[in-house]
Amino acid sequence: MPVRPAILRPGTAEGSDGSDAAYTTQELLDSALEILRGRRIAVLTGAGISTDSGIPDYRGEGAPVRNPMTFAQFLDDLDYRKRYWAGSQLGWQRFTAAQPNDGHRALADLELAGVVNGIVTQNVDGLHLRAGSQRVVDLHGSMDRVRCLHCGQLYSRTDIAARIVELNAWLADPGTVPLGPDGDVEIADPSSFQLPGCSVCDGTLKPDIVFFGEFIPKEKFIEASALVQQAEVLVIAGSSLVVNSGIRLLDHATRRRLPVIIINRGITKGDARATLKIDAGATETLVALRDRLLE
Incomplete structure (x- = not known):
């Protein structure tokens, strides 16, 4: 079973023993790379990866309160x-x-290189496909x-x-x-x-x-689960994991004892189960990881 180390954040973070520790951006990347290198990676993305493309987030820090139609x-x-x-x-x-941003393009590059085996997204914007990703499961459909x-x-x-x-x-x-x-x-x-x-x-x-109160099509979730089943590590980028579809995939990964890396600004519902949590923006973190993994 993977060890559950500290949740790492730039600046200061609480260590696994409850003590305070300081981490540099380089240390965060090194910790992630130690987990990722040599492993097949499945990726789950949420709205946080598209905010740099000008599409707002429902639940990110500072997001206005909305009541979407059911x-x-x-x-x-x-x-x-x-x-x-x-x-x-x-x-x-x-x-x-x-338009797709550098985070979308970083994931497309990693898939092309055979490092990422596919992307499951909770977004409906189609930006992963437009960035060049080939195997994309749009859990919530496409606009x-x-x-x-x-x-x-x-x-x-x-x-x-x-x-x-x-x-x-x-x-x-x-x-x-x-x-x-x-x-x-x-x-x-x-x-x-x-x-x-x-x-x-x-x-x-x-x-x-998929509207609020509507079920994700069964075949979509089966396809998403298959990506996680075929992977050796799960990366969750830009999702607060409030929506049940993300938690179910996290459950699938942890049942298989896969390492899980969460990249998200602010708290997510999966932090306590992450092998590594990086409290930072999805775009810049994914770009940095791509550059190191493909060097």
Whole structure:
């Protein structure tokens, strides 16, 4: 079973025996590299890896309190569906304009080199794929797809966005409205919004993402678990592990007695079970680890 050493943070941290100890950035990287070298790495990412691309985090330090729409609200109430689609349309252009950052590219480089065996992400922004990663499991879906809840027909979000503008010309310009983590914005009055329907069955359309209160598709979690099963160490980057999907993968890794490295600013729900916790930004830490692992 892997030893549970100190949770390491830049500056000062509490040692495993309860004493205070100081760690430099170099010492943090050295500790991580000692665990990672020669091992197949599976990676789980959360919103913290995309904040440097301009996409806000639900739960990071300083994040505003939000009450995202639940799946039940979307499904049961026409006004909620109008509010969601109107706000999502306003945020869509700005959301898709976000570009992969150096953290995304670092993971793509490590996968290309055969060091990382794949990425499981809780994000819906598609930035890992756009950065060049090949094996990506989007646990919570992707905003670039739209699905009919009645017949299952899939659509490109770009095509649905164009249909929405045809029906609602007033939504053509996203302006400077505040962007949400899932590419949505708050909208005051959606009553005049015209909903697009499925062109096959006229059913209800929904972005192909997992809403709050909705279950992750079984096949997605099986695929994510397989990545962890095939790995020799799990790296969790930019996730507070508040969402159950992340905790379940952490459970899977710890049951297999895999070393677990958590890279995240602030406390996560997995800190007590981490082999190593680095309290730092995901982007700069992943870049530094890539540079050392590939040198």
